[in-house]
Amino acid sequence: MYRTGKDVNMKDRILAALERLHIDEYIITEDQTRSAELFFIKKSLDTRRIKNNTSYSVTVYRSFDKDEQPMKGSSMVHVYDSMTDAELDKTLSGAYLAASFVCNPTYELQEKTVNEFIEMKSDLQGKTLEESAKIMADALFAEDKDGDAFLNSAELFVNEVTTRIFTSTGIDAGYRKYYVTGEFVAQCKEPQDVETYQGFRYDSLETEALKAKVRRTLDYTLARAQAKKAPAAGNYRVIICDSYAKELFEYYTARSLAPYIYGKYSSFKLGENVQAKTADGGNTEITGDPLTVSLIASVPFSDEGTRQIDRQLLDKGVLKTYHGGVRFSRYIGAEPTGNYRSIKVAPGTTSVEEMKKQPYLQVVNFSDFQMDDFTGHFGGEIRLAFLYDGETVTPVTGGSINGSIIEKQASMQLSTEMQVEDGYEGPLAVCFDDIAVAGE
Amino acid sequence: MKVKNSIFLEDNKPLLKEFLDALLARYDYASILATDSISRNFSVSKMGTNINEDTVLTERGFCTKVYDKGQACEYSFNSISKDSIPTLIKEIEERLIPLGNSVPSGVTPYLFDEVSEETTIFNESTDYEQDPEELGDEAIIDLLTRISEKGRAYDERIIDCRVAFSYQKYSKLFLSRKKDMTQNVMWASGYFVVMASEGEEIQDSYKPVSMLGGSEVLRTLENSLEGCCKTAIDLLDSEPIKPGEYDCICEPDVTGMIVHEAFGHGVEMDMFVKDRALAQQYINKPVASELITMHDGASTIPEVASYFFDDEGVLAHDTIIIDKGILKTGICDSQSAMHLKKDPTGNGRRESTQRKAYTRMTNTIFEAGDSTVEEMIASIKDGFLLCEADSGMEDPKNWGIQLMVKMAREIKDGRLTGKIYSPIVLTGYVPDLLKSISMISDTMQASGSGYCGKGYKEWVKVSDGGPYIKARIRLG
Numbered sequence: 001m002y003r004t005g006k007d008v009n010m011k012d013r014i015l016a017a018l019e020r021l022h023i024d025e026y027i028i029t030e031d032q033t034r035s036a037e038l039f040f041i042k043k044s045l046d047t048r049r050i051k052n053n054t055s056y057s058v059t060v061y062r063s064f065d066k067d068e069q070p071m072k073g074s075s076m077v078h079v080y081d082s083m084t085d086a087e088l089d090k091t092l093s094g095a096y097l098a099a100s101f102v103c104n105p106t107y108e109l110q111e112k113t114v115n116e117f118i119e120m121k122s123d124l125q126g127k128t129l130e131e132s133a134k135i136m137a138d139a140l141f142a143e144d145k146d147g148d149a150f151l152n153s154a155e156l157f158v159n160e161v162t163t164r165i166f167t168s169t170g171i172d173a174g175y176r177k178y179y180v181t182g183e184f185v186a187q188c189k190e191p192q193d194v195e196t197y198q199g200f201r202y203d204s205l206e207t208e209a210l211k212a213k214v215r216r217t218l219d220y221t222l223a224r225a226q227a228k229k230a231p232a233a234g235n236y237r238v239i240i241c242d243s244y245a246k247e248l249f250e251y252y253t254a255r256s257l258a259p260y261i262y263g264k265y266s267s268f269k270l271g272e273n274v275q276a277k278t279a280d281g282g283n284t285e286i287t288g289d290p291l292t293v294s295l296i297a298s299v300p301f302s303d304e305g306t307r308q309i310d311r312q313l314l315d316k317g318v319l320k321t322y323h324g325g326v327r328f329s330r331y332i333g334a335e336p337t338g339n340y341r342s343i344k345v346a347p348g349t350t351s352v353e354e355m356k357k358q359p360y361l362q363v364v365n366f367s368d369f370q371m372d373d374f375t376g377h378f379g380g381e382i383r384l385a386f387l388y389d390g391e392t393v394t395p396v397t398g399g400s401i402n403g404s405i406i407e408k409q410a411s412m413q414l415s416t417e418m419q420v421e422d423g424y425e426g427p428l429a430v431c432f433d434d435i436a437v438a439g440e
Numbered sequence: 441m442k443v444k445n446s447i448f449l450e451d452n453k454p455l456l457k458e459f460l461d462a463l464l465a466r467y468d469y470a471s472i473l474a475t476d477s478i479s480r481n482f483s484v485s486k487m488g489t490n491i492n493e494d495t496v497l498t499e500r501g502f503c504t505k506v507y508d509k510g511q512a513c514e515y516s517f518n519s520i521s522k523d524s525i526p527t528l529i530k531e532i533e534e535r536l537i538p539l540g541n542s543v544p545s546g547v548t549p550y551l552f553d554e555v556s557e558e559t560t561i562f563n564e565s566t567d568y569e570q571d572p573e574e575l576g577d578e579a580i581i582d583l584l585t586r587i588s589e590k591g592r593a594y595d596e597r598i599i600d601c602r603v604a605f606s607y608q609k610y611s612k613l614f615l616s617r618k619k620d621m622t623q624n625v626m627w628a629s630g631y632f633v634v635m636a637s638e639g640e641e642i643q644d645s646y647k648p649v650s651m652l653g654g655s656e657v658l659r660t661l662e663n664s665l666e667g668c669c670k671t672a673i674d675l676l677d678s679e680p681i682k683p684g685e686y687d688c689i690c691e692p693d694v695t696g697m698i699v700h701e702a703f704g705h706g707v708e709m710d711m712f713v714k715d716r717a718l719a720q721q722y723i724n725k726p727v728a729s730e731l732i733t734m735h736d737g738a739s740t741i742p743e744v745a746s747y748f749f750d751d752e753g754v755l756a757h758d759t760i761i762i763d764k765g766i767l768k769t770g771i772c773d774s775q776s777a778m779h780l781k782k783d784p785t786g787n788g789r790r791e792s793t794q795r796k797a798y799t800r801m802t803n804t805i806f807e808a809g810d811s812t813v814e815e816m817i818a819s820i821k822d823g824f825l826l827c828e829a830d831s832g833m834e835d836p837k838n839w840g841i842q843l844m845v846k847m848a849r850e851i852k853d854g855r856l857t858g859k860i861y862s863p864i865v866l867t868g869y870v871p872d873l874l875k876s877i878s879m880i881s882d883t884m885q886a887s888g889s890g891y892c893g894k895g896y897k898e899w900v901k902v903s904d905g906g907p908y909i910k911a912r913i914r915l916g
Contacts, residue, residue: 033794036535036539036542037796038539038542038543039796040543040547041550041713041714042714043546043547043548044547044548044549044550045511045540045543045547045548045549045550046512046550046775047512047513047514047775047796048511048512048513048514048536048539048540048542048549049513049514049515049516049536049796050514050515050516050531050535050536050539051515051516051517051794052515052516052517052531053501053516053517053518053794054518054519055499055518057493057495073489075491075492076492076493077492077493078493078495078498078499080500080518080519081519082448082452082500082519082520097577098491098577099491101489101491101577101578101581102488102489102490102491102581103488103489104488104489105488130535130538130539130542131542133539133542134541134542134543137542137543137544137547138544140544141544141546141547142544152714152715152716153714153716183895183896185714185716187715187716187837193837194837194838195716195837195838197895199895199896230867233683233684233916259487262487263485263486263487263599263600264599264637265599265600265635265637265642267640277640278640279639279640279641280639280640281639281640327488328487366842367833367835367840367842368831368832368833368842370831370844372863374635374641374642374643374644375641375642375643375863376640376641377863379844379863379865379916380833380842380865381833381835381840381841381842381865381867383835383840397840398840398867399867399916400842400865400867400916401916402680402863402865402916406640406641436680436683436916437683437916438683438684438865438867438914438915438916439683
């Protein structure tokens with residue numbers, strides 16, 4: 001069990017204040033973050049940083065009746081070990097008063113399940129943050145070999161986060177996780193000066209994955225330097241790949257969220273083939289690859305203390321679960337699952353090579369890809385795409401695509417090739433017919 | 441009324457000075473930024489009611505910066521006592537300074553010249569009419585609830601009306617060898633978003649308000665509710681636009697998004713340091729129509745990104761970036777200014793004390809012109825009025841435009857036809873768009889209900905805006 005004298009003291013101070021104020025429903029969260037951070041400009045270290053921060057937040061709950069209906073309000077505040085007891089009392093009582101104006105139908109907090117502290121497995125464990133920073137920085141620059149495309153700038157963050165959750169229902173759980181995040185910009189100056197942005201996040205020392213990502217980005221940047229014009233305006237068979245494939249599937253994770261179901265922002269129903277739905281609410285035949293999607297637990301406990309496990313979301317297009325926090329899950333009569341940031345999508349039946357047998361526009365880099373889970377529209381400005389007209393492949397840049405997942409979901413094709421990205425394991429490419437492209 | 445000093449910062453100032461003195465005895469330069477900030481978010485919708493502190497903007501924390509033999513080093517922490525000062529020094533000496541060795545072969549630390557600074561001592565506060573804490577949570581929630589219920593009752597196709605109010609009241613203390621500055625600032629903002637549904641599609645319409653001040657901003661929140669409800673319903677009948685280049689008029693919030701995303705990010709001079717901004721090749725050259733004068737600065741207008749000094753202790757500026765179409769200068773944080781041998785412009789901002797400072801925009805605007813909106817619409821034979829800025833992404837390197845707006849209202853023969861197209865993506869080349877601006881309205885509006893990221897992170901509060909502009913724009 002993880003405890004330090006100082007942390008226990010602050011938790012005990014919060015508990016004592018809650019008792020003084022007769023607040024008997026609460027969640028206390030403690031986050032301790034340590035980091036080592038490196039900021040590079042070309043091949044110089046511009047700035048180095050370290051961080052050591054411990055924060056506490058308290059959500060207080062208050063039950064009351066309004067119009068003879070039982071309500072449960074809540075309010076979250078931050079508290080600090082620099083606070084006096086009087087300040088602590090003032091902050092928590094203010095939150096408790098605020099909760100009395102939050103007229104939400106009553107629900108039960110997450111019940112006590114299992115109390116444990118989990119050290120999440122990572123090869124970052126056992127090394128200092130500074131040692132890990134050196135290993136990942138070496139990987140970051142390993143492919144930058146003074147070629148025409150090179151690293152313009154990069155940022156690297158090695159983090160250790162320890163989270164503890166204490167609730168009035170008896171939950172005393174926590175975990176420690178390590179992860180590496182960062183971003184880099186690749187540049188190529190000739191024949192035209194262009195750049196490509198990439199972000200990354202790994203839960204372990206994934207040096208080979210980072211090297212491969214840098215190599216691929218340098219290659220894309222070289223190609224973009226050759227791309228001179230936007231595709232002609234019109235409709236294209238569009239292949240979306242790399243990290244943008246993940247964003248397409250956010251339509252399904254969002255529309256199956258408990259708050260979306262409760263608010264009727266989504267008409268998804270358990271057992272229904274949501275991939276077969278049409279824009280007018282009807283159904284159509286699935287002619288493309290049926291979707292099989294799982295929610296992957298990236299932390300062992302949600303911020304409400306719910307034990308998180310992997311869950312199947314879609315099975316061949318059929319919705320298998322709703323997901324979300326305690327309040328909205330209770331409202332719709334579903335099991336609280338906690339919130340997920342990672343998904344796994346089963347491979348499709350078409351290889352990327354087969355997708356490319358007909359004319360296509362393969363977009364590998366957008367300036368900012370957007371998937372609007374309300375309207376179902378997806379699109380963005382093309383930074384780099386490869387246009388195949390049936391004879392030659394030409395790199396193009398500029399213009400934008402504008403499609404609707406609702407209109408295209410029944411016919412979309414998923415690649416057999418897979419990829420692992422931040423929060424995503426799934427098909428490398430997704431192919432849509434007849435997508436509008438604004439171009440030259 | 442003036443925003444008051446933070447008691448927490450006042451109480452800890454002697455301790456922070458002691459820590460600073462210990463650092464100055466060891467390093468060429470040392471500074472400490474201390475923050476005490478509370479930010480609260482209120483919202484009401486069919487989904488329920490929320491009153492919570494903002495997890496990013498609420499903090500008590502410290503960031504110390506030292507230059508060790510010319511090398512830039514920062515340490516973020518959020519707890520200090522007399523007993524912990526030796527431990528903090530040890531962390532800096534034993535973890536932070538040696539972190540410079542965690543670099544690949546061939547990478548070397550950049551060596552900065554000595555920091556130059558002038559003696560500056562002050563304590564300033566912004567004004568407000570009504571403190572949200574004095575108005576009280578109950579009154580705020582009552583108002584938001586009334587607006588939300590009114591929006592939901594407008595039409596049966598409206599599935600929700602989310603109404604929100606936020607404020608941040610912060611105090612910052614900046615200490616260095618020559619500086620002892622305190623500022624106390626409060627801003628407030630609100631919005632409502634009306635959502636309408638038919639079949640599987642949901643459309644929404646959005647209206648923000650914001651100001652440098654307190655809950656008095658709520659007095660104008662309700663004004664556009666009916667128009668927003670109508671727009672959300674009209675959007676249900678919208679259709680995709682035929683891609684092409686059109687004569688367009690941009691509403692002030694769309695102008696603001698063009699100012700901010702399409703051009704503003706490109707004149708952040710940390711991008712000049714990295715050779716990532718095309719703008720650095722265009723200083724003193726025409727980049728826009730002669731009608732265009734562009735400003736950025738924490739003192740440009742009183743809005744949500746106004747302050748007295750930035751997070752590196754540089755006083756607020758009003759920087760004229762484009763003067764009658766000519767690009768004059770960019771905006772700059774302190775460290776980038778040291779790279780470029782320029783003066784900083786008070787644009788060094790951090791998401792919090794836990795994050796690095798970057799060059800960031802503040803309040804970014806185009807000046808107003810002399811046309812009326814009616815004259816501008818009448819001048820268009822076949823084009824669109826672009827409404828409701830949605831999202832945008834910068835491309836400082838290539839000045840490519842990617843902006844998304846909610847809708848384009850059709851204009852035929854100088855009149856709005858009532859037909860709506862949605863969603864709309866604006867693309868093209870920034871100078872082409874800016875040089876095509878042929879008319880500018882005689883009034884301007886700015887607002888700052890959202891946040892600006894540097895790439896995909898580092899969120900800070902900004903405002904942007906300007907007049908209605910008429911331009912030739914590629915839509916998709």
